[in-house]
Amino acid sequence: MAREGGGVRPPSGQGAVARTGSAGVRAVAAPRSGGVRVAPAREEGAPSAGARDRAVLRPASRGEIIERARRWTEAGVPYDMERTWADGYRQDCSGFVSMAWDLPGNAWTGNLEDYAVRISQEELSPGDILLHHDSADPETGSHVVIFGGWTDYTHTRYVAYEQTRPHAVRRVLDYPYPVDGDRYVPYRYRALAPGEGSGGDSGEEAAFPGRASFGPGATNAHVTRLGRMLVERGGARFYADGPGARWGDADRRAVQAFQRAQGWVGKAADGLPGPQTWRLLVTGRGRDIPPAGTPSSHGVTGYPGRAAFRPGARNAYVTQLGQQLVKKGYGRHYTDGPGPEWTDADRRAVQAFQRAQGWRGGAADGYPGPETWRRLFS
Numbered sequence: 001m002a003r004e005g006g007g008v009r010p011p012s013g014q015g016a017v018a019r020t021g022s023a024g025v026r027a028v029a030a031p032r033s034g035g036v037r038v039a040p041a042r043e044e045g046a047p048s049a050g051a052r053d054r055a056v057l058r059p060a061s062r063g064e065i066i067e068r069a070r071r072w073t074e075a076g077v078p079y080d081m082e083r084t085w086a087d088g089y090r091q092d093c094s095g096f097v098s099m100a101w102d103l104p105g106n107a108w109t110g111n112l113e114d115y116a117v118r119i120s121q122e123e124l125s126p127g128d129i130l131l132h133h134d135s136a137d138p139e140t141g142s143h144v145v146i147f148g149g150w151t152d153y154t155h156t157r158y159v160a161y162e163q164t165r166p167h168a169v170r171r172v173l174d175y176p177y178p179v180d181g182d183r184y185v186p187y188r189y190r191a192l193a194p195g196e197g198s199g200g201d202s203g204e205e206a207a208f209p210g211r212a213s214f215g216p217g218a219t220n221a222h223v224t225r226l227g228r229m230l231v232e233r234g235g236a237r238f239y240a241d242g243p244g245a246r247w248g249d250a251d252r253r254a255v256q257a258f259q260r261a262q263g264w265v266g267k268a269a270d271g272l273p274g275p276q277t278w279r280l281l282v283t284g285r286g287r288d289i290p291p292a293g294t295p296s297s298h299g300v301t302g303y304p305g306r307a308a309f310r311p312g313a314r315n316a317y318v319t320q321l322g323q324q325l326v327k328k329g330y331g332r333h334y335t336d337g338p339g340p341e342w343t344d345a346d347r348r349a350v351q352a353f354q355r356a357q358g359w360r361g362g363a364a365d366g367y368p369g370p371e372t373w374r375r376l377f378s
Contacts, residue, residue, distance in 0.1 A: 057115060057191035058102050063207065065127035065189070066282075069100040069146050069161035072168040079165045081139070093144050096163035097129055100146055101189050109133040109142040116187035121155070121175070123186070126283055130160075130176050130184040145177065147186070149283035159284025171314060171340075172232070172284065207282075208275040214255075215272055218247040226273060229281040230254040234261075234289030236315055237304035254289070261287045303373040309350075310367070313342040321368060324376050325349045330356075 072085070080091040089099035090106045098107045103115060110133055119128065126149045134141030148159035151172055160173045176184040213222040227235075227243020227250075235254035242250065256271035262280070273281075280286035291302060308317040322338020325331060325346075331338075333348040347366035354364035354372055368376070 057104075057189075059191045059193045060102050060127075060189060061193040062125060062127035064102070064193075065100045065146070066148060066161070068102070069096070069148075069168075070170070072096060072099065072163065073161060073170040076167040077163070078167050079163055091163065093163045096161075096168060097144055097146060100127075100161070101191075108138070109144055110135070110138055112144060113187060116190050119186045119188045121186060123188070124158075125149075125188075127192070128186055128188045131187055132177070132180060132183045132185070134183075143177070145173070149285050151284050151286075151288065169314070170232070208278045211272065211274065214251070215247060219245050221245060223247050223251060226278075226281070227251055227254070230258060230289070231307065231313075231315065233258060233281065234291070234316075236308035236313070236317060239307035240305055242307065257289045258286075261289050302377065303370050306367065306369065309342055309346070311342060314340050316340060318342050318346060321373075321376070322346055322349070325353060328353065328376065 077085055077091055077096075082090075084090050084095070084106075085099075087099060088105075089095045094108045094112060095106050097112060098105065101115065107115060109131060112129070112131055112133075116129070116131075124147050126147060128147045129144055130147060131144045132142055143164075146161040148161050148170065151157045151159060156175055157172055158175055159170065161170050162168065174181070176182075176186075209220075209222045212218070213220055214226065224243060224245045227239065230251075231239065231243065231254075235257060238250045238254040238257065240250070242248070252271035255273050255277065256269055258281070259269035259271070259277060291304075304315075304317045307313070308315055309321070319338060319340045322331075322334065322345075326334065326338065330349045330353045333345045333352070335345070337343070338346065350368050350372065351364055351366035353376060354366070357375060
């Protein structure tokens with residue numbers, strides 16, 4: 001896995017507090033009152049932070065940081081080290097953090113630490129970052145991700161909000177990072193809103209939309225978001241189609257599976273999300289839904305359902321499928337991987353396997369159904 005560097009060098013004399021507008025004119029954002037004073041970003045070799053004029057950082061809560069990061073991941077903002085998004089922030093990893101922290105402009109991996117304080121792994125909470133800056137190769141050797149919360153009590157995997165090729169994503173990573181992990185250092189935004197410095201519940205955690213948003217007859221964006229979070233946590237097999245905005249039995253079953261994975265029983269695992277279920281999902285905490293260990297409704301052990309394999313899908317089942325295809329001799333379509341993101345290489349490899357079974361037409365469409373899965377893993 002290549003690191004997607006956000007360590008572009010800021011323009012000489014302008015530091016990283018300048019945003020680029022649609023007309024290409026660069027302007028330094030004026031500080032607001034009531035913020036935290038910190039030295040503005042600087043180039044390598046420039047005077048130290050203490051010797052520069054001081055800028056004001058705007059306070060931000062953990063919930064605000066995660067919410068801003070989520071907007072980019074849901075919009076699928078394309079990765080680009082030169083271009084800026086509609087909000088004025090550069091579309092690379094350090095521009096992503098600058099946006100989420102609401103910095104006065106675009107920082108880079110070489111000076112993000114000027115806006116932060118170093119912390120330990122044990123102190124990590126949603127909204128903090130994991131930063132690796134390679135001064136010898138800042139453009140391709142540096143990277144930074146936003147920490148979204150631990151996935152379980154072992155603190156070995158976490159939810160990451162990340163601007164990487166081809167676009168911004170929310171995904172689960174091994175701590176601290178799959179590549180050059182020992183070089184990633186945890187940091188916390190220096191102007192974190194008062195009372196949120198030691199890892200209390202974030203604003204996003206508290207924003208449970210209410211029980212009325214879920215259940216029979218409910219149709220809204222919260223149902224869609226719930227389904228997507230459940231798919232990321234191992235619930236793809238419950239969705240033959242979707243997830244979508246209309247509440248269905250697939251949502252209930254996926255919620256119930258997640259609740260039971262936490263060890264809850266009875267009314268605590270009724271398939272309707274409450275504040276605790278929501279909190280675990282939005283922060284990436286708690287236990288994932290375990291893989292199916294018994295035959296599912298389609299009679300094939302371990303098959304997660306068609307929803308796990310479609311454009312935009314990203315999960316462990318895609319990796320498992322690709323690795324099995326390679327093992328069976330159908331790996332020539334992979335130039336890189338296989339990995340967790342569904343790609344055309346996966347589709348073409350599946351199609352080759354299906355055609356080898358003598359199937360044609362819709363039976364060899366490149367998307368694995370129960371029989372494809374059964375034969376592939378038999």
